[in-house]
Amino acid sequence: MAVSAANSRVVYDALKSAGVRLISALPETWLVHLIRMAEEDPEMTLVRLAKEEEGVGISAGAHLAGVKSAMLMQNHGFLASINGIVSCAQLYRIPLLMVISHRGSFGERDPWQTEGGGVTEVLLEALRVPYERLDEPGQVARRIAQAQTLALASNKPVALLLTRDLMVEEAGR
Amino acid sequence: MTRQDALRSVYPALVDRVVITIMGAVAAELQALGHRTNFFYLQHAMGLASSMGLGVALSRPELSVVVFDGDGSVLMNLGGLTTLARYRPRNLVHVIFDNESLLSVGGFPTATSTGSDLAGLAAAAGVPRTVTVRTIEAFAREFDAAAAARDLTTIVAKVEAVGPPAYVTDLALLENRFQFQRYLAGRK
Numbered sequence: 001m002a003v004s005a006a007n008s009r010v011v012y013d014a015l016k017s018a019g020v021r022l023i024s025a026l027p028e029t030w031l032v033h034l035i036r037m038a039e040e041d042p043e044m045t046l047v048r049l050a051k052e053e054e055g056v057g058i059s060a061g062a063h064l065a066g067v068k069s070a071m072l073m074q075n076h077g078f079l080a081s082i083n084g085i086v087s088c089a090q091l092y093r094i095p096l097l098m099v100i101s102h103r104g105s106f107g108e109r110d111p112w113q114t115e116g117g118g119v120t121e122v123l124l125e126a127l128r129v130p131y132e133r134l135d136e137p138g139q140v141a142r143r144i145a146q147a148q149t150l151a152l153a154s155n156k157p158v159a160l161l162l163t164r165d166l167m168v169e170e171a172g173r
Numbered sequence: 174m175t176r177q178d179a180l181r182s183v184y185p186a187l188v189d190r191v192v193i194t195i196m197g198a199v200a201a202e203l204q205a206l207g208h209r210t211n212f213f214y215l216q217h218a219m220g221l222a223s224s225m226g227l228g229v230a231l232s233r234p235e236l237s238v239v240v241f242d243g244d245g246s247v248l249m250n251l252g253g254l255t256t257l258a259r260y261r262p263r264n265l266v267h268v269i270f271d272n273e274s275l276l277s278v279g280g281f282p283t284a285t286s287t288g289s290d291l292a293g294l295a296a297a298a299g300v301p302r303t304v305t306v307r308t309i310e311a312f313a314r315e316f317d318a319a320a321a322a323r324d325l326t327t328i329v330a331k332v333e334a335v336g337p338p339a340y341v342t343d344l345a346l347l348e349n350r351f352q353f354q355r356y357l358a359g360r361k
Contacts, residue, residue, distance in 0.1 A: 022232065045231055047260060050252025057221030057253075061193075061228020064213070064354045065236075069228070088218035088225075092350045 001029075002169045008033035010137045011099070011162065014144035015070055020097065021045065022062045022069035024055035030101040030167040031072050038072075052077030056084030060094045068148070070097040075104065075120040076113075078159070085127065085157055095151035095158075102133070102161040107168075124159055131159035134166050174309050176270045176332040177202045180241070182313040186320070187212070187239065191229055191357065194241040195222045197277040198336035199270060203241065205337065208344055211360075213353040216346055220250030223257060223267055229357070230262035236360060237264050237320065244271040244285045251294060257325065258299030266319045267295070267327045272334040280334055295327040302326040 012034055015023070022045040023038045025031065038046040045067075049055055055071040062069040073081070078100050089096040103110075104117020124131045130150060132143050144160060151158040176198065184206050192212045194200050200214035215222045226240035247254070247269050257267065273286035285291060296303040301324050306312045312330050319326035 022228070047227070047231070047256065050255050051250075053221070054224040054250065054253050054256055057215075057218065057224025058228035058231075060221070061225035061230075062232045063228075064225075064350070065229045065232035065357050067228075067232040084218050084221055088215065088221050091217055091346065092215075093347060 003030055003033060004167055004169045005033045007137050007140070007166050008037065010140045011134070011144070012037040014141040015099070016041075016043075017141065018097070018144055018148040019068040020070045022047065022058070022067050023072055024049055024058050024069065025072035026052050026055075026074070026077055028074040028077070028101055028103075030103070030162060031074070034072055051080060053081040053084040056081055056088050056096065059096050060088050060092065063094055068097075070099055072099050074101045075116045078120065079116060079123070082123070082127070085129070089157045090127075093155035095155050097148055097151055098129075098157060098159040100159055100161050101167065102163050105164055107164050120161070129157050129159050131161060133161045133163050135163050136166060140166070174307065174312065174330065174332050175335055176272070176330075177205075177337075178309055179270070179312050179330050179332060181206060182309050183316045186316065190237045190239050191233070192239045192241065193222050193226045193229070195219065195243050195246045197243075197340050199241050199243060201337040201340050201342055204342050204344060210352045210356040212349075214344075214349055219246045220253065222246060223250065223253050226265055226267065227253075227257055227260065227262060230265040231260060233357065233360075234262070234264055236357075237266075238262070239266045240268065242267060242269045244269060244273060244283050244291060245275045247291055248283055248285075248289075254295050254298035254300065258295070258301075261301065261325045263324050265325055266316070267300075267325070268316070269327065269329045270332050271329050272332050274334045276334050276336050277340055292327060292329040295329075300325055300327045303329070305329040305331065307331045
């Protein structure tokens with residue numbers, strides 16, 4: 001399996017174009033290039049987390065302080081963040097930009113990743129968090145820009161799902 | 174020492190600082206002393222007040238940030254201590270009021286009542302300045318010292334398990350949130 005550096009670059013550039021200047025992240029395989037890009041970018045503040053829910057608080061603080069941010073996490077990190085999303089970001093109307101790697105979908109070979117994929121989208125829907133999938137690089141810039149616009153207009157969390165088709169190059173993975 | 178007296182002792186020093194509190198007694202007692210637009214009360218999301226403080230402190234390094242936390246909340250986000258220490262915002266003072274209980278839900282004892290040492294945990298996480306205080310005088314002294322030191326500081330204030338008669342105040346959550354954002358936008 002090879003994580004696509006080229007498509008990671010497309011996602012990263014779109015986040016920069018959307019004004020993101022702070023990224024919180026917990027490493028996961030599909031996010032390695034994105035995290036490295038954030039680390040190497042002098043214009044970006046990268047906050048490496050112990051657990052993803054911290055990122056909700058950090059993004060809330062950054063937003064109120066005038067800095068646009070994004071959370072980079074696996075869908076299991078989204079699952080671990082739900083209380084923060086509800087009782088911080090939704091309760092206080094914080095425009096949270098969540099970029100979530102959608103593990104556990106068709107093609108998943110890691111047995112431990114296979115439960116989260118099936119519940120991610122239904123939980124986003126249950127939380128009434130607007131989301132779109134990013135399946136191919138041509139749609140990335142526009143959808144991230146639109147997600148950011150909706151987040152800021154509504155003062156609410158939004159999510160983008162990084163899919164296997166976008167993030168993994170090797171056939172069959 | 175009561176938390177209310179501790180808050181009163183440093184209240185004048187909060188006038189030009191960015192203050193983030195946890196829910197419940199801390200929020201109600203600080204509001205009883207007098208709400209200011211530079212005070213934000215995170216009325217849920219237990220554990221995330223320190224993360225919010227980190228987000229503000231990293232985003233606005235020229236401002237002085239104070240987080241008023243509690244033992245129950247910190248115990249829900251112990252990993253956050255390692256993140257705080259890792260980024261070491263020198264403009265953040267992290268006060269933890271430790272009454273060894275979850276007071277607002279009936280006073281059930283927390284793990285600090287059986288010896289878990291929050292200042293020790295913060296120090297072990299890498300927070301450069303940590304201290305535990307048990308008197309108003311020591312609290313006020315350490316609070317001033319933290320500002321003078323210009324480095325990330327955790328002050329654990331051991332306080333009595335007493336709180337206000339009511340927790341709901343007439344300050345609406347979103348009113349507070351937008352006031353606070355406007356305050357920060359107006360601060361140079």
